[in-house]
Every structure is written in structure tokens, then in C-alpha cells.
Amino acid sequence: MAKGFDCSTPLTAETAALFAADGYSFVCRYLVPSGWKRLTAEEAAVISEAGLNIVSVFETTANRPLGGRSAGLADGATAAQTAYSIGQPPGSTIYFAVDFDATSNQMQTVIDYIRAASEATPDFNTGVYGSYAVVEAVSASGACSRFWQTYAWSSGKLSGAAHLYQYRNNVQANGITIDLDESYGNEGWWNLMAEPLAVEDANQLIEILKGLYNAGIGQDEAHRLANALRRASGQPEE
Template identity: 40%
Template sequence: MRLGLDYAGGRPGGGAIAAAGYTFVVRYLSDGGPGLPGKLLTPAEADDLRANNIDIVSNWETTASRMLDGYDAGARDAQAARAQALACGGSAERPIYFSADFDATPAQQIPIDDYLRGAGSVLHPSNVGIYGGYWPVSRALDHGTARWAWQTGAWSGGNTDSRINLYQRIGFVRVGGVQCDVNEARTDDFGQWSKTSKGGEMQLTDTLTDAYGNPVTVGDILKWISFHADLTVDELGGPGSRTALPPDQKMTGHPALGGRTIVGAIAEIGQALKLPGFDPGRA
């Protein structure tokens, strides 16, 4: 069984985590509140974790009962969470868990489910996860509002849902001087960034989902990039004028695009499939 950590009061460092025998972390994406400065995953921390072969899993958490704010809150949080994950080298194709960090009642499941549906409207429902005790986690899985589940031993009454991907043990350890929770991976794919949706290296025939929920293959993306050799900064979704990218930034060829891997190129162009005029059939 793979064991990992989650932590909010500091950053133990990838070397200390690896030395302690843990192989992954669940790291927080947040709105940046000042109370816990070590809570938010940073690009530098993500680089350090990867350099020490520590897998990263995404969780969005602000206030404990944020999910009670419903659909619109879920959509806003998912947009912010995805942007932060991408800034740290994550992928839009990997799930994000959202926290119900309290003992939720059955009546509170209604806004919790609405929140998760809002998150799914941004991320796609297949990339939405929930963190919480046994009952809200099980209800979300039953209702189909979450496809990934990280259950905590707290608020669970000794019950464990057999469908969960991660289980957070009760109690703490100290790693690198930081108090951490210990987590068990209950499935091979539990949302770690190093996995693709198919559990291995991306192939030309693998399917991604565009910003509108339409399936498009990696091969389609590469053909489209090759077809549009004068791709501009605006078309990439970034700021600036409609000046063509410098030649050394053009991504051509396979399996590397200008020195970038397929996965890296897709991450770099971000949500490339929502670009105006994208049409896989055109290539």
C-alpha cells in the first residue's frame, strides 16, 4: 500500500518526505488566506516534490463549510483550483478533490452536491473529487456528483466506503518538522499528477476533453498545431498582440514538440482546445 501525506502548517520538503518513506502528497489549492502560509502549493514546492519522486494530488480547500455555498461557488472554486494546479505543473486532465471538512448532515448534501456539480461544469464531472467523512463521501458517490473520493477517518463512525481512492488516517506524524496527516492510497490511480487518464504515457490515440466537454485525441491536437504554424500569443490564450510566436516557440514534430513532451506541450498551451476556430477535422 502506498502511503502519502497532507499538510497545511508548513512545507516538509521533498527530500524529507522521501526519506520518511512516503511516496505522494495531497497538496492544497486555496484562495490564499493568511492563517496558514504553508497551506498553498507553490510552483517551487511542486518542482521540489517532483525532483524527489513524490507524486502530487490536488485538493481545493478554503473554509470548512465552503461547499454549503452551492453551485456558483463550486464553479468559481474549480476555475481558481485549475489555474493554480496548472501554474504548478499539473494537468487539466487530472482530478481535483474539494473539501467538506465538517460532519455534514443529509440535509446539507443538497448544497454539497450542487457545489460539486458547479465544479464539474468547469472541470468536467469525471475530474471532480470530494474529501470528507464517510456519509457525505458515500452520498456524493451514490449521486454521481463526485467520481473521486478521499475519505477521512474523522466523522466516519468506523465506516469506510469501498469505492474510495484515498483514506486519511486519524492522528499525525512529524516530517521535516511539520505536522502531517497520513493517507493510504486505496486504488492504483488516486488522482496523482504523474498518471494520465489511462494510467501510462500519452499516446496519439488517447482522448482528452476540451473546454466544452467534447472528446479530442492527442493526435488531433498535434495535427492542429502543425497545421497552424503561425499560432499567435492571443490564440494561445495569453496576453499580448496578434504577433506570431518567435520560431523557437513554435511546437512542431512528434514525440517532442520543440523539445517539449506531448504532455508538457499540452500543459504549456493550457486549455488549448477552447481556442477560437479549433476544428480537429480541419487538419
């Protein structure tokens, strides 16, 4: 289990270093194209240089998922474009927030939103942030593969599907207000200090994918993954 936090306030080199010294492993920040709370490429570099990992979460308004499929497609496209612009690597995760107490009557609309956001972010894993009920319902639907649960609206329950858990809000630390989180692994965080994928290694994996493609096994997915490997190793797509 790893110790982390989420916050609206952008981190400086000083605050990032203080949190790293306090034993935090990751910070969850807003992957949005504009606004004071957004994660920028410059902040991502500062966080990475401090030795912290980044969890990306997309949220514009709390009830945005009630826009359903059309909202999910639009937000997914925006999130992917924003991720590329700040250097978030393919294969990491973008979480989409359901930051309200979704009812059972609203849940299918929420699922439709998350599924569409996932379709619009093919180079990234897709996650959902929300209550126990949201995590359980979205997990059962197969709409995404990563889950960040908040204690809010959860009646003390923790989903077995959760990769991240937000367990306390509004804590003062190192001069800013944060929420406390813990990670259970495979959450899809990222940083800018990781070594780029070597061309030779990428091409070996691409050859394996070509074998699957030529055998007629998962051709669309094999093609997508091969191009993701090309991008990660600095090669042109095909």
C-alpha cells in the same frame, strides 16, 4: 496500497527528501491561489524531484460547500486556473474539501457544490474529501469520480468508493505536523517529472476520437479530450 500524508506546511527540498526516504509515496497539498499553505510551482518541483507524487485539494473555508452550486462553479474555475499556473497536468484530479460533519439535510447542497465544481474543471477529474456519509452520498449521486475519505465523523466506517483514506491527524514527522493517508489506486495524483505526451502518440489517440466524433458518438466529450491531448503534447487547440 501506498503510504502518504497531507499537510498545511509547504515542503522544502530537505523535508520532501526526508519523507521520500521514510517510504512515503505521495503528499496531499492545498491547491489555492493565495495564502501561506498554498502549493506553488516551486514547491511542486521540489516535491516531484524528491520522487513524491502530489494530490491536489481545494479548500478555502471548511463550510464553503454550503454555498452550493454558485460556490462550486466559482471554486472550480479558481481551482482549474490555479492548477494550470503550477503545472498540474490535465487528466489528474482536483479534490474539493467538505471539511465538516455534513448532515443529511445539508447533503444535497454539498452534492450541488461538488457537481458544479466538476462542471467548472472539465480538463481534470474531480474528487471530494469528506466523511463516510459525504463520500457515500456524493458517490451515489455521480457528482464526481474520485473520493478521499477522512476517518473523522465516520464512526469507524470506510466507504468502498474511497480512493484515499485519511486515518490519523496531527502527527509530528520530520519537523512538521502531518495527517496520515493511504491510497488504494486511481486517485489521480501527479508530479512534474512525468515525460510529456509525444505528439505522435497524442495524434494517434486524436484520430480515434475523430472517428467517434464523425460517427456522432459523444461529440462534445470527444472534442474536449482531443484538445486535452493537444495541450498535453504541446499542440494548439482546435
